[in-house]
Amino acid sequence: MPLWLSAALSIVTVVAILAAIHVPLGGWIHRVYTSPKHLRIERAIYRLVGVDPDTEQRWQTYAISLVSFSIVSILALWGLLVAQRLLPWSQGRSMHVDTALNTAVSFVTNTNWQSYAGESGTGYLVQAAGLAVQNFLSAAVGLAVAVAVVRGLARERTDRIGNFWVDLTRGVIRILLPLAVVGAILLVVCGVIQNVTDPYTVTTITGGTQVIQGGPVASQEAIKELGTNGGGFFNANSAHPFENPSGLTNLIEIVFLLAIASALPRTYGLLVGDRRQGRAMAITMAILGVGAMVLLTVVELHWGTMEGKEQRFGVAWSAIFGSATTGTSTGAVNSLHESFSPLGGGLLLLNMMLGELSPGGVGTGLYSMITMIVITVFLAGLMVGRTPELLGKTIGRQEITLAALSLVVTPALTLLGAGISLVLPVATASMSTSGPHGLSEMLYAFTSAANNNGSAFAGLSADTPYLNLVLATAMLLGRFVPILLLVRLAGRLGEQQRRPETAGTMPTHTASFVGLLVAVILIVAALTYFPSLALGPVAEALS
Amino acid sequence: MLRQSLAAVRLLLLMTVLLGVAYPAVITLVARLDAPAADGSLVTVDGHVVGSALLGQAAAGPEWFQPRPSVSDYAGDTSGGSNLSPNSQAQADARAKREADLKAANPDAVGPIPEDALTASASGLEPYISVAYATWQIPRVAAARGVDRSVLERLVADCTDHALLGYIGQDGVNVTRLNAALAGLPKG
Numbered sequence: 001m002p003l004w005l006s007a008a009l010s011i012v013t014v015v016a017i018l019a020a021i022h023v024p025l026g027g028w029i030h031r032v033y034t035s036p037k038h039l040r041i042e043r044a045i046y047r048l049v050g051v052d053p054d055t056e057q058r059w060q061t062y063a064i065s066l067v068s069f070s071i072v073s074i075l076a077l078w079g080l081l082v083a084q085r086l087l088p089w090s091q092g093r094s095m096h097v098d099t100a101l102n103t104a105v106s107f108v109t110n111t112n113w114q115s116y117a118g119e120s121g122t123g124y125l126v127q128a129a130g131l132a133v134q135n136f137l138s139a140a141v142g143l144a145v146a147v148a149v150v151r152g153l154a155r156e157r158t159d160r161i162g163n164f165w166v167d168l169t170r171g172v173i174r175i176l177l178p179l180a181v182v183g184a185i186l187l188v189v190c191g192v193i194q195n196v197t198d199p200y201t202v203t204t205i206t207g208g209t210q211v212i213q214g215g216p217v218a219s220q221e222a223i224k225e226l227g228t229n230g231g232g233f234f235n236a237n238s239a240h241p242f243e244n245p246s247g248l249t250n251l252i253e254i255v256f257l258l259a260i261a262s263a264l265p266r267t268y269g270l271l272v273g274d275r276r277q278g279r280a281m282a283i284t285m286a287i288l289g290v291g292a293m294v295l296l297t298v299v300e301l302h303w304g305t306m307e308g309k310e311q312r313f314g315v316a317w318s319a320i321f322g323s324a325t326t327g328t329s330t331g332a333v334n335s336l337h338e339s340f341s342p343l344g345g346g347l348l349l350l351n352m353m354l355g356e357l358s359p360g361g362v363g364t365g366l367y368s369m370i371t372m373i374v375i376t377v378f379l380a381g382l383m384v385g386r387t388p389e390l391l392g393k394t395i396g397r398q399e400i401t402l403a404a405l406s407l408v409v410t411p412a413l414t415l416l417g418a419g420i421s422l423v424l425p426v427a428t429a430s431m432s433t434s435g436p437h438g439l440s441e442m443l444y445a446f447t448s449a450a451n452n453n454g455s456a457f458a459g460l461s462a463d464t465p466y467l468n469l470v471l472a473t474a475m476l477l478g479r480f481v482p483i484l485l486l487v488r489l490a491g492r493l494g495e496q497q498r499r500p501e502t503a504g505t506m507p508t509h510t511a512s513f514v515g516l517l518v519a520v521i522l523i524v525a526a527l528t529y530f531p532s533l534a535l536g537p538v539a540e541a542l543s
Numbered sequence: 544m545l546r547q548s549l550a551a552v553r554l555l556l557l558m559t560v561l562l563g564v565a566y567p568a569v570i571t572l573v574a575r576l577d578a579p580a581a582d583g584s585l586v587t588v589d590g591h592v593v594g595s596a597l598l599g600q601a602a603a604g605p606e607w608f609q610p611r612p613s614v615s616d617y618a619g620d621t622s623g624g625s626n627l628s629p630n631s632q633a634q635a636d637a638r639a640k641r642e643a644d645l646k647a648a649n650p651d652a653v654g655p656i657p658e659d660a661l662t663a664s665a666s667g668l669e670p671y672i673s674v675a676y677a678t679w680q681i682p683r684v685a686a687a688r689g690v691d692r693s694v695l696e697r698l699v700a701d702c703t704d705h706a707l708l709g710y711i712g713q714d715g716v717n718v719t720r721l722n723a724a725l726a727g728l729p730k731g
Contacts, residue, residue, distance in 0.1 A: 006710035013711070049553045064544055069551040076555055119620055129563030136562045137555075165550065172558065177566065184570045191597065194574035194581040199620065204600045205586075205593045205722045206607055211619030212583060212595055219570040236622035239665035241597035242583060246704070247712015305629045307662040311611065311671040312704075314713035335665045338626040345628075437628045459626035540630060 007297050007316035014320060015290060017255050018262045022282065025259060026266020032174045033147045033167065034271070042169055049165060056160035059491025062148060063484055065164035066141060070108055070480065073134060078104035080130045081122075090123030091198055102468035107131050109479035110138035110361060112224075112231030112331055112454035113471060115462040119235055124196060124215050131231060132220045136180070139227030139260075140171035142363025145483050146264065147271070149367045152490030153391050154272045156498045161490045175260070176227060183222030183256055190252065191245035194218040217242055225256035228361040230331030230454045238321070238334040239310055250313050250334060254321055257330045261359035262289075264366040272391055276509035281369055284517050288358035293323040296347045300340060308339030319344065326351035329361030331454025338441065338457035345457070346537025349444055352451045353529045354521060355410065361452065367486050373508065374403040374489075376520045380506055380513075389505060392498035402489040406482040411528045413450035413474045418443045418532070426466045432459030436543065440536035445471060450478035586719060588726045596720050599670040605648060606687040607725065608672075608680050610718040611659055612641055615667040624665045638662070651682035671715030674703060690728070698724050 001009075038046070038053055046053045057065065081100035084090050095103065099116050106113045107130075116122065122131065144167035151161050188194050197214035204210050217233045221243050224230060234240040244250055265285065269278020300319040309318045318335035325332050326348045337348050351358070357368040374390060378400045381388030388395040395403075421427035422442055431438045444457040449471040456462070462471070507513060574581035584596040594600050599610035601617045615621045627634040638661050645656050657676040677699045685692045702721040706712040 001709055009710045045554070045557055048557060049550050051550055061547075065547050065550070068544060068547040069554065072548060072551040072555055076552075117621065117623070119622065128567040129559055132567065133555075133559050133563040137558060165554065168554070172562070177562070180566070181570070185573055188570070188574045188577055188581050191580050191584055193583045194571055195583075196571060197582070201619075202592050202594055204602075205588060205719070205726050206600070206602045206604065208601055208603075210594055210598065210600055210617060212585075212598070213619065214583070216567040216571055218574065218581070219567040234622050236624070236666035236668070239624075240622050241595075241666060241668055241670060245584075245597050246707075248707050251711050303629075305662055306658045307627060307629055307634060308624045308665045309662075310664055310666060310669050311659050311673060311715045312669070312712050317712060333665075336624045336626055339624065339629060339634075339665075341629055432626060433628070433631065433633075437631065457626070458623070540628070543630075 003301060003316070007301060010316055010320055011290070011293055011297065013251070014254055014258070014324075015286070018258055021259060022263050022266055025263035026278070027270065029175060029260070029263060029267040030270040032170050033267075039173065042173055045169055046165065051163070051165045053163060053166045056163050058159050059161050059487050062161055062164050063487045066145070066483065066487070067480065069164070069168070070141065073108045073137060074104045077107060077130050077134060080126055084123060084126050087125055089125035089196075093120055093123045095121050096463075098465045098468040099463055102472045105472040105475050106454065107134040107229070107231060108138055109452050109475045110142060110227070110229060110329055110364070111449060111452040111475045111479070112229045113449055113456065113462075113475065114231055114454070115468055117235035118233050119213065127220060127233060128216050132223060135220070135223040135227045135229040135231070136172050136176050137168070139176055139229065139362040140168050142361055143171040143175070144168050144363070145487065146363035146366040149370055149486050149490045150268055150271045152493035153370070153393060155494045156496060158494050159491065161487070161494055176223065179226050180219070180223040183226060183252075184218045186252060187218040187221055187249060190249045192218040192221055192249060193242045213242060221253070222256065224332060225253045225330065226260065228257055228261060228328045228330040230325065232332065238332045239336070244334055247312055247317065250317055250321065253332070253334075254324050257328055257332065258324055258359060260362045261328055261365040264359070264363070268366060274391070274509070277391070280509040280514050281373070284514050285357065285359040285365070285369065287514070287518055288354060288521065289327045292327055292347065292351050292358060293320055296323045296344055299347060300344045303341035304344055305339070305341075308336030310335065322348055323351060325455055326453060327356065327358040327360070329356045329364055329452050329454070331448060333455050336458060337444070337455055338459050342437070342537050342541035345440060346533055346541070348455075349440070349447055349533065349537060350525065350529070352447050352453050353414075354525045356451050356453065357521070364452070371403050371406055371482075371486065372517060372521050374399065375407060375524075376513070376517045377506065377508065378403075379520060380516060384506070386504055386506070389499060390508060392501065393493045393496050394499065399489060399492060402485045402492070406485040407524070409481045410450045410478050413478050414443070414446045415532060417446040417450065417470060417474050421446070421470065424466075426464070430461040430464055430467055432461070436536050436540035440540065443532055443536050446474060449474040452479050586723050588723050593723060594719055596717060597670055598668045598719065600719055600722070602718070602722055604687070605683050607722050608677060608684060608718050611669050611672055612661075612663040613667040613669070614663050617668060619668070622666050622668055624667055625663050649680065649683045651686065652679050653682070654679065670717050670719045671704070672718055674699070674714055674716055677716040677721070684725075688725070
């Protein structure tokens with residue numbers, strides 16, 4: 001089969017599977033968050049936690065619950081990682097205090113940036129009871145925020161946007177856990193390991209020695225992709241044959257990491273009672289996501305090499321995985337992004353810089369897209385001189401301020417963080433190379449952290465106190481500042497009365513709106529990041 | 544804030560029991576139904592475990608098929624690759640050295656050196672090489688072992704895993720299984 005044909009078939013296969021599950025999965029998620037009934041296990045959880053599941057919260061309480069839960073999660077995970085050396089099932093592995101803080105922040109913010117290597121930094125206990133738990137919970141928090149923001153749009157004249165504890169619990173119990181159980185078993189059948197055997201040394205065929213790793217890998221791998229987390233059990237992540245043994249598991253993992261985020265526009269349409277809104281959002285995500293995938297695959301087939309890529313996947317499936325992982329907030333890798341061609345590496349960067357909304361992380365993609373829709377409606381309103389409205393809600397001064405602030409947080413963190421670090425010797429000492437490629441390395445680290453992606457140009461020696469702390473700060477602010485602004489926005493939108501649609505209302509479900517939305521997303525990213533991309537990947541490609 | 548924090552602590556504990564203990568325990572138990580896969584698809588020679596079919600192994604000597612270059616030399620307790628830019632001088636030097644070494648070790652090889660022989664894998668543990676690279680090595684292995692090339696061609700074909708439907712992944716020859724099969728051949 002010619003290379004271009006198999007590459008085209010590969011992309012078509014991924015898109016077709018996602019299209020097939022879009023409606024059932026999106027509908028299921030909608031039912032999860034609108035059902036008035038609680039499952040028995042959920043009632044037990046609410047009773048033990050001490051919350052009333054039938055009382056909804058104002059935006060302030062919702063935000064306080066979310067922030068409390070995240071702070072408690074970070075402190076608990078940090079403590080667990082530091083205490084690891086004293087705990088059983090840890091294979092004698094340990095982490096520095098600063099590495100542990102970076103890791104705790106990283107997993108709670110759904111970033112899963114790893115400045116440690118799985119084989120030496122984390123034993124089975126913290127992988128399963130610490131990191132994998134946050135793989136579920138950070139994804140469920142993302143879903144909760146997305147649903148709360150949509151409730152603000154869908155409701156009127158109420159100050160209630162839902163109950164954080166209920167949204168979190170349902171996301172775990174009804175969506176992520178069932179999918180992860182099925183996914184983990186599927187991965188085991190396809191060859192991913194799942195055991196509790198300590199690593200052991202064998203005498204190889206030719207008389208040498210080799211360490212064979214063990215661990216509960218499949219159970220972690222499934223949620224790592226489904227929750228768009230991306231933190232590898234092993235240093236090589238999804239390039240490691242024990243995490244991703246074949247072309248089939250590679251396809252499964254790509255579908256897992258895109259599945260929930262690409263189904264959420266359907267949920268959005270159902271929640272606001274207008275499926276056309278969801279369809280327009282899905283098409284926007286598809287244009288950006290598939291466009292990036294095709295572009296990256298073409299670039300890598302033309303300029304890429306097999307350096308840092310696995311034979312069982314090849315160039316095309318490495319590019320597809322890379323595009324999927326940077327278009328979501330996953331950050332898992334099945335190939336070394338730093339060894340992509342300069343333009344290919346630049347496209348991976350650009351994909352994250354779009355704001356991870358094609359289709360984005362679990363929940364985060366949906367609320368990032370709503371931010372861009374608010375901005376687009378506002379710009380369109382300015383152009384034609386009408387009051388901007390979205391689904392009958394006025395986008396006034398306060399609303400647009402909240403949306404615009406949440407939009408600038410990530411670029412500010414990325415560009416200031418990378419810019420300052422590039423002139424500090426304490427940071428540049430971590431770079432594996434100089435010149436444009438070195439700049440790309442640092443830019444990639446801050447883009448990945450601020451966007452909560454977690455993939456890396458892994459030549460960077462990131463396990464230093466400076467980078468651990470600065471990148472942890474970028475991850476924290478990149479996650480929680482937009483979340484708080486959007487929960488506030490949800491509160492304001494929910495209080496408004498819906499205005500009736502008139503002849504002057506700009507529809508937000510049409511092809512022209514989709515075109516405008518795509519243009520706004522691309523122009524905002526281009527204006528923000530073009531200079532930095534020109535100094536890094538573009539300069540390297542031209543040299 | 545305090546009330547919310549107490550709820551947060553309690554929920555985190557409950558979720559840790561459910562997601563961090565019960566979930567992996569159940570999956571580990573269910574995985575026993577397919578123990579060979581869950582334990583890492585181990586390969587045995589003469590009854591001894593000699594490695595995993597999913598992991599490449601260092602195999603020095605002309606009588607063995609060579610896996611792809613590995614930055615960690617297939618150690619198993621570290622994984623990862625070079626992270627070199629394909630445009631960098633370091634990468635150009637590494638390629639040139641691999642090319643020279645392969646040419647010296649394979650005087651009878653036919654055709655250009657396949658790309659996967661000149662580039663390090665991402666994991667450093669890749670068990671597969673391209674069919675072209677396996678075929679390219681046959682003259683050397685046949686000469687070193689004194690076996691007929693057709694025997695090796697058959698073994699290579701036996702150890703080739705084809706891409707699902709012809710395009711999901713790539714065809715590859717599993718070098719670990721191939722060398723295990725060579726180890727089982729009667730000594731020539």
